[in-house]
Amino acid sequence: MATETHNSLIILGSGPAGYTAAIYTGRANLNPILIQGMQPGGQLTVTTEVDNFPGFEEGIQGPELMQKMEAQARRFGTQIISDLVVQADLTAERRQGGPIRLTCDSGDVYTCDALIIATGASARxxxxxxxxxxxxxxxxxxxxxxxxxxxxxxxxxxxxxxxxxxxxxxxxxxxxxxxxxxxxxxxxxxxxxxxxxxxxxxxxxxxxxxxxxxxxxxxxxxxxxxxxxxxxxxxxxxxxxxxxxxAIGHNPNTAIFGDQLDKDEQGYLITKANSTATNLPGVYAAGDVQDKTFRQAITAAGTGCMAALEAERYLHEKSGEAARI
The missing domain is CATH 3.50.50.60 (FAD/NAD(P)-binding domain)
Known part of the structure; x- marks a missing residue:
């Protein structure tokens, strides 16, 4: 039977950006929910040697790196859901005054006050x-x-x-x-x-x-x-x-958002300068879903950190509390 669950923060995507955001928000006691999506672990799960991620002198296998990130996110209280969001209601009109609403392939519904989108981009x-x-x-x-x-x-x-x-x-x-x-x-x-x-x-x-x-x-x-x-x-x-x-291009995984979020001509989410904030309050984008230039695990992780910091501040400003990250 389908269920409906509310959480203050939800993260979409389980690549370096998503897991980094989960680690940071988990450490801030936000107890985030992370919905993994179609490809748990992201593009690194189909990469063998990862030789350029800091901290691994001898390199590391892509799937192993993602397993370590997932374990670290779980360690800080992230609830990880193996499901795929098929409908996202983000705007005030679509939400009808309620919280952000996400419907999954399983039929389960998740609602939240802040959302970090880290759905990545898929190589053609x-x-x-x-x-x-x-x-x-x-x-x-x-x-x-x-x-x-x-x-x-x-x-x-x-x-x-x-x-x-x-x-x-x-x-x-x-x-x-x-x-x-x-x-x-x-x-x-x-x-x-x-x-x-x-x-x-x-x-x-x-x-x-x-x-x-x-x-x-x-x-x-x-x-x-x-x-x-x-x-x-x-x-x-x-x-x-x-x-x-x-090298025939990438497709950002943004189709489910329709025209609710600002995108460029290629479909990448547009974020504000020096920020991961989108055009909608409380909605942030990190990783390859908004980066068509670098597309590296380390840069994705960096923007995941940025999104976590911004989402945490947004939630605490909304509640009148001081940020804890």
Whole structure:
């Protein structure tokens, strides 16, 4: 039977931003509820080595890092719910004068006075079975996360926009050769970035080409190559690479909020300057759901901390108490 539960603070999302917000608000004795969402642990659960998160000298596996964050959040009293919000009533009109109202896939309803949105962004993928099979074994959507592991190797980047060019240029710091695969014969990226790309001797291009299959075996070293198809000639070829970076963009997970929150043209939540506050009082956004520039675990955690501090102050100002964080 569906239930309805009220809590002063609810956090949506269970990546670094969400768990950090839970740790901080838990330490402030706010006893937050965190609703994990569709992918508990966020994008790091499909990342193998995380070598750039401070405090882990030898690196750490992505899923293990998220398990540690979850355990720390629980330690400070966070109630973690395995469910997915499918309807969010945030505005005064939708709430009809009541608190923020969240309806979950299970039918359970949660209401709150303050909300931290940390639902993240999902990488766009090619939709290949081989891509899923080799995810974390040579297939990645984050050059800054995983580029270091391909020092001296030949790799490929798929895409033709600013993201693809940025990732390709970044990867030339490590790889011996970077092949940019694009389905057209010209790029959409800014001209100045294209000039930098074409001037780099490590960069090669595969024009008018799409990836038909990513080759390799997770149990035998991961990615070994890609099969490309020229969309003009129909010819196929095998490109030998040990890593494939998919750079065709991200989609922020903001659809359930509709037009209740201010968004940019790509759907990312807009927050006030030097703040995680959205256009609605008591509603804050942290992590990749509002950050299309950095998209790192550490920056997401930082904004999760900011959102926690702001939400805690909002709740105590509302109640007339002094902030405790």
């Amino acid at each position: 993928w090619l939709g290949l079975e081989s891509e899923k099979k080799l995810g974390g074994y040579g297939v990645s959507a984050c050059a800054t996360c995983d580029g270091f592991f391909y020092r001296g190797q030949e790799i490929a980047v798929v895409g033709g926009g600013d993201t693809a060019v940025e990732e390709a240029l970044f990867l030339t710091n490590f790889a011996s050769k970077v092949t940019l695969i694009h389905r057209r014969d010209s790029l959409r990226a800014e001209k100045v970035m294209q000039e930098r790309l074409f001037a780099n001797p490590k960069v090669h291009t595969a024009w008018n080409s799409v990836v038909e299959e990513i080759l390799g075996d997770p149990k035998a070293g991961g990615v070994s190559g890609v099969r490309l198809k020229n969309i003009k000639t129909g010819e196929t070829e095998i490109l030998k690479v040990t890593g494939v970076f998919i």
